[in-house]
Amino acid sequence: MRKIMEGSHAVAEAVRLIRPGVISAYPITPQTHIVERLAEMVADGDLDADYITVESEFSALSACLGASAAGSRVYSATTSQGLAFMFEVLFNVAGMRQPVVMSIVNRALGAPLSIWNDHQDSVSCRDSGWFQLYAEDAQESMDLHFLAYRVAEDHDVLLPGFVCFDGFILSHTYEPVDMPTQEEIDAYLPPFVPVNVLDAKNPISMGMYATPDYYTEFRYDIDRAMDRAKDLLVTAGRELGESIGRDYSGLVEEYRLEDADTAFVAMGSLCGTVKDAIDEMRDSGIKAGLLKIRSYRPFPRAEIAKALSGVSRVAVLEKNVSLGSAMKGAVGPEVKDALWGSGIDVFSYVLGLGGRDVRKKDIAAINALSIAGKGDMFYGLREELI
Amino acid sequence: MSFKDWFREDRLPHIFCTGCGNGTVINCTLEAVEEMGWIRDTTVFISGIGCSSRAPGYITTDSLHTTHGRALAFATGVKLANPRLNVVVFTGDGDLAAIGGNHFIHACRRNIDITVVCMNNMIYGMTGGQGSPCTPPGAISTTTPYGMCEPVFDLSALAVTAGANYVARWTSYHVTELTKAIKVGLDTPGFSFIEAMVQCPTAYGRRNKLRQVSDMVTYLKTHALLLQKKQRMEEEGETVPADMFAVGEFVRRDRPAMGVLK
Ligand SMILES: Cc1ncc(C[n+]2csc(CCOP(=O)(O)OP(=O)(O)O)c2C)c(N)n1
Ligand code: SF4
Numbered sequence: 001m002r003k004i005m006e007g008s009h010a011v012a013e014a015v016r017l018i019r020p021g022v023i024s025a026y027p028i029t030p031q032t033h034i035v036e037r038l039a040e041m042v043a044d045g046d047l048d049a050d051y052i053t054v055e056s057e058f059s060a061l062s063a064c065l066g067a068s069a070a071g072s073r074v075y076s077a078t079t080s081q082g083l084a085f086m087f088e089v090l091f092n093v094a095g096m097r098q099p100v101v102m103s104i105v106n107r108a109l110g111a112p113l114s115i116w117n118d119h120q121d122s123v124s125c126r127d128s129g130w131f132q133l134y135a136e137d138a139q140e141s142m143d144l145h146f147l148a149y150r151v152a153e154d155h156d157v158l159l160p161g162f163v164c165f166d167g168f169i170l171s172h173t174y175e176p177v178d179m180p181t182q183e184e185i186d187a188y189l190p191p192f193v194p195v196n197v198l199d200a201k202n203p204i205s206m207g208m209y210a211t212p213d214y215y216t217e218f219r220y221d222i223d224r225a226m227d228r229a230k231d232l233l234v235t236a237g238r239e240l241g242e243s244i245g246r247d248y249s250g251l252v253e254e255y256r257l258e259d260a261d262t263a264f265v266a267m268g269s270l271c272g273t274v275k276d277a278i279d280e281m282r283d284s285g286i287k288a289g290l291l292k293i294r295s296y297r298p299f300p301r302a303e304i305a306k307a308l309s310g311v312s313r314v315a316v317l318e319k320n321v322s323l324g325s326a327m328k329g330a331v332g333p334e335v336k337d338a339l340w341g342s343g344i345d346v347f348s349y350v351l352g353l354g355g356r357d358v359r360k361k362d363i364a365a366i367n368a369l370s371i372a373g374k375g376d377m378f379y380g381l382r383e384e385l386i
Numbered sequence: 387m388s389f390k391d392w393f394r395e396d397r398l399p400h401i402f403c404t405g406c407g408n409g410t411v412i413n414c415t416l417e418a419v420e421e422m423g424w425i426r427d428t429t430v431f432i433s434g435i436g437c438s439s440r441a442p443g444y445i446t447t448d449s450l451h452t453t454h455g456r457a458l459a460f461a462t463g464v465k466l467a468n469p470r471l472n473v474v475v476f477t478g479d480g481d482l483a484a485i486g487g488n489h490f491i492h493a494c495r496r497n498i499d500i501t502v503v504c505m506n507n508m509i510y511g512m513t514g515g516q517g518s519p520c521t522p523p524g525a526i527s528t529t530t531p532y533g534m535c536e537p538v539f540d541l542s543a544l545a546v547t548a549g550a551n552y553v554a555r556w557t558s559y560h561v562t563e564l565t566k567a568i569k570v571g572l573d574t575p576g577f578s579f580i581e582a583m584v585q586c587p588t589a590y591g592r593r594n595k596l597r598q599v600s601d602m603v604t605y606l607k608t609h610a611l612l613l614q615k616k617q618r619m620e621e622e623g624e625t626v627p628a629d630m631f632a633v634g635e636f637v638r639r640d641r642p643a644m645g646v647l648k
Binding site: 027028036039043055085110 | 435451453454455483484485487510512513514516517519528529530531532536
């Protein structure tokens with residue numbers, strides 16, 4: 001069924017179809033519309049879940065961890081400061097291998113305080129052991145939740161995951177969205193079967209002390225699971241396509257890359273703007289294309305190397321900054337690593353921080369910069385403020 | 387100087403909605419600060435995040451606008467680094483009692499020499515009206531569409547129990563009493579906690595049959611019960627209606643305090 005929906009409400013509908021047993025969240029702009037809608041669904045009996053109005057994000061994710069360990073499918077959503085506050089629990093959830101799925105409605109981190117969009121929040125959680133998927137539009141924001149639960153709960157994976165989508169740009173705008181049926185989602189996503197569950201008849205302890213003789217192997221295990229998640233994202237993404245008609249088997253997605261000289265690399269809603277800019281550039285004879293990264297963790301190194309093998313240069317558009325790093329953006333170095341030895345130039349451009357708009361002409365200007373060999377920089381600085 | 391001299395007029399217009407109670411509480415606080423004879427150079431306002439926490443941004447002193455819930459931890463650092471500073475914290479029921487609850491009880495326990503003015507509007511105002519630990523039973527919020535079913539925190543009782551030297555509660559209707567209470571708080575060594583019940587017509591009133599600003603102020607006025615009267619009613623075996631709250635001075639004492647300039 002096709003409906004015009006606010007991005008946040010599309011995600012709330014996805015969560016309803018996914019049937020979590022426990023939802024626990026603390027309000028924070030621009031995540032609020034999702035959790036308010038879910039609270040309503042629970043209160044109206046449209047979703048048979050417990051909704052816990054906890055007193056902070058720290059408690060929200062801790063309650064999710066507890067509920068997951070007790071065998072329930074759980075959901076939370078947050079952003080920015082809230083995600084930063086969850087940082088300690090993130091590592092515990094991953095370390096205890098609980099398949100919690102969380103929506104991250106991407107927003108900048110303070111100080112200075114900003115409620116507007118960039119990717120600093122989720123990118124900063126890169127090494128926490130959660131997989132991270134980025135959506136381009138409302139439809140993808142919805143659909144990636146189905147995929148995320150399917151992958152997270154698979155017994156070969158058992159890892160938590162983020163579904164990231166851009167605050168306000170996607171969460172507070174209306175788009176046509178195609179809603180799958182409950183039957184389709186029930187068939188695609190069977191009830192959660194936990195592997196280790198808190199059960200008084202068969203007591204286990206989770207999260208205990210690991211001596212130096214054991215600790216490393218726990219981390220190694222998570223990394224192996226990430227590799228398996230990479231394979232499963234492909235097969236489960238294909239199956240999702242067979243079920244609802246939209247294929248998500250690609251960890252990356254190409255747009256007009258076939259004969260491109262400049263390849264842009266981007267994540268999230270920015271990809272829409274880049275595609276429009278590419279169309280205009282192509283109309284005026286500039287051969288540009290886009291590689292969209294859907295899965296930032298696990299990182300699709302081989303897929304990127306393959307997709308970009310024929311281009312002359314790569315411009316990575318980064319809505320994050322790794323302060324003090326050589327390339328400035330966090331994604332660029334990994335793309336460069338994927339193309340190591342190919343002779344292809346890879347540059348990072350930090351842009352769109354704290355909600356600054358990225359326009360088509362910015363993309364064209366970055367193309368010119370990359371041709372001139374200028375990159376690894378903040379793009380579009382207001383010189384008068386420096 | 388008049389209390390108006392403390393305002394940063396270049397920051398106007400402020401973000402508060404028409405009829406919001408926060409402005410009244412800021413006025414009362416600045417009036418009390420002025421009556422104390424404090425000067426800008428040695429007065430610091432600190433806050434977390436929320437509509438109420440925006441207050442320091444409109445005042446012409448140094449201020450720290452920190453993260454949600456953490457104002458008291460930041461304030462503790464400021465006060466101990468320089469005990470000559472007069473430190474005042476503005477906070478909301480969400481900032482103080484939900485995400486920052488732990489800092490609250492420990493600041494009371496240590497009895498650190500700061501004054502906290504909490505604008506309790508019974509809701510998370512800034513994020514659009516979700517239920518807070520002070521949303522009364524049955525009240526509608528965006529996360530409790532059929533009414534809050536959890537019990538509330540009595541913030542003043544909590545502060546008394548946890549060890550604060552001075553604790554009082556008034557409302558945005560009781561301007562004179564509130565100003566006096568804040569002044570006593572500023573003057574009392576140790577931790578002072580002044581709870582100001584305020585109207586939030588936008589996120590609370592609108593959903594709870596208190597649409598007009600005056601409806602909410604009337605609600606606060608008619609549900610406030612003088613502490614002495616409440617005690618008398620209890621002594622005489624009368625039942626105090628569950629939706630009434632006590633106003634007045636709950637404690638003024640001299641427990642050992644931290645950060646007091648000798
Ligand atoms: C860590 C974190 N979580 C959530 C938020 C979102 N947030 C901002 S203000 C607020 C609630 C404010 O309520 P209160 O303190 O009662 O102040 P009011 O706006 O009602 O004056 C919330 C949840 C945040 N800024 N940071
Ligand atoms: S939302 Fe409520 S607390 Fe915030 S400014 Fe408006 S009236 Fe005041």
